[in-house]
Amino acid sequence: xxxxxxxxxxxFIGVRRVAFVVSLGLVALGALGFIQIxxxxxxLGIDFSGGVMLTGWFERPVSIEELRAAxxxxxxxxxxxxxxxxxxxxxxxxxxKGPQTEAEAKEMAAGIKTVIEGQIKDNPFNTAGGQxxxxxxxxxxxxxxDAQKAVLLSLLGIILYIWLRFDFRSGIxxxxxxxxxxxxxxxxxxxxxLEFDSLIVxxxxxxxxxxxxxxxxxxDRIRENLKKFRTKGEFTSSVNKSINEVLSRTFNxxxxxxxxxxxxxxxxxxxxxxxxxxxxxxxxVGTYSSIFVASPIVVxxxxxxxxxxx
Numbered sequence: 378x379x380x381x382x383x384x385x386x387x388x389f390i391g392v393r394r395v396a397f398v399v400s401l402g403l404v405a406l407g408a409l410g411f412i413q414i415x416x417x418x419x420x421l422g423i424d425f426s427g428g429v430m431l432t433g434w435f436e437r438p439v440s441i442e443e444l445r446a447a448x449x450x451x452x453x454x455x456x457x458x459x460x461x462x463x464x465x466x467x468x469x470x471x472x473x474k475g476p477q478t479e480a481e482a483k484e485m486a487a488g489i490k491t492v493i494e495g496q497i498k499d500n501p502f503n504t505a506g507g508q509x510x511x512x513x514x515x516x517x518x519x520x521x522x523d524a525q526k527a528v529l530l531s532l533l534g535i536i537l538y539i540w541l542r543f544d545f546r547s548g549i550x551x552x553x554x555x556x557x558x559x560x561x562x563x564x565x566x567x568x569x570x571l572e573f574d575s576l577i578v579x580x581x582x583x584x585x586x587x588x589x590x591x592x593x594x595x596x597d598r599i600r601e602n603l604k605k606f607r608t609k610g611e612f613t614s615s616v617n618k619s620i621n622e623v624l625s626r627t628f629n630x631x632x633x634x635x636x637x638x639x640x641x642x643x644x645x646x647x648x649x650x651x652x653x654x655x656x657x658x659x660x661x662v663g664t665y666s667s668i669f670v671a672s673p674i675v676v677x678x679x680x681x682x683x684x685x686x687x
Contacts, residue, residue, distance in 0.1 A: 385624055390617045393673035399558055400670055403662070407560025410567030415525065415577055419567060420476075422574025425524070428474035429486045432460065433504035435467040439497060444469060446498035452489060458647050470647065524578040530557060531582055543596055546678045551592045552673035558588045561662045562655055574654040584659025587634070590626060591667040598623050599672065612679050614670050624668075631664045 413419035423430050441457055448455045452473055460468040493502045535555055540548035559581050566573065598619040603612070616648060635657065642653035 385621045387621060387624075388617060389620050389668055390613055390673055390676055391671065393676065396665075396669035396673065398652070400561075400666070403561040403564055404557055406564030406568065408564075410563040411560065413567060414563070414573055420570050420572050422572045422577075423472060423474060424575040425472050425573065427482065428472065429482050429489070431471045431486060431489060431504055433469065433471075433502050435469075435497070435500050435502055437500050438467050439469075439500065443497065444471075444493070447493055448489070451492045452485075455489070460647055468488055524575065527578065528559065528581060528585075531585055532559075535585070538663055539589075539593070539596070542593070543600065547596055547675060550671050550674035550678070551589060551596070553674055554592055554666040555585050555588050557588055557666050558584055558609075558659060558662045562658045565658055566651075566655065569650055571654070574651075576649075577655050580652050580655035580659065584656060586662035587659060588666060591630070591663060592671045594626065595620060595667055595672055599675075613676050620626055620668055620672055627664055627667065631660055634660050 397675050406643045410419060414421065414425075417426065441459055444457055445455075448457070448471070454473065456470075456472040458470045458472075460470055468500060471489060472610065473489065490502060490504065532552055532555055536548040539551040540550070561580060562584065563573075599616050602615040602622075638653050638656040638660065641649050645653055
């Protein structure tokens, strides 16, 4: 049978110390980004910060520069994005943040329309059939806290699942790898100043499950090989052998998923672009962590406190 990745004998475990340094950098960056999200200092979407998002279109072509100039006096912080996948041409998404109450948010939405119509003459900005999302800051804060709880509870569930299926240290190692993946994506988004919204939280939970699945496959193969290699001192070699044996499966799965999320990134439109990017980063980081984080942690633990898999 044809295999894209032939049988390999790469010493993945041998470079674990270098991988740990890289991973610590990603985790530190992600931790910084997470702190900024919790404190509300990051680039939060209106889901979490509160604000207004209008989707509408003009009857005749308008440039982003012209629309930004029209809003610059009254709404200088408005984010404007051209939408190419909307049913109408000349469509834009306009986002603003910061209203203190829902009433103020509604007033801001009406104000945006009024300013546009006043500055861009004889070219109405239509929102009927589009979207007009208004979220007060209290709701945004509640959504942000709920999102944090969802991520943390999912990680606790991972510890319990892996603990019951393998052993406690494997659960800890798998959870560390999952934390690593989530924080790495958060860190990259923070550095790129990309917006965090409810779709990104969905992507983070999705990639946590993806990372866990890949790690379980490796752990299953390690457990099978440990039945064959019971000689003292062969734990590391059996783990390395296991990673090499599932490398082809890992590569094929990752490439298949990347084809799908890559299609979303390039052709899914502006609304799904950051979501797809988070998934792309998650697949890449998740594949890396299942090889260079989850299994090497178990190897380090074994070296310090020998105890075979159940």
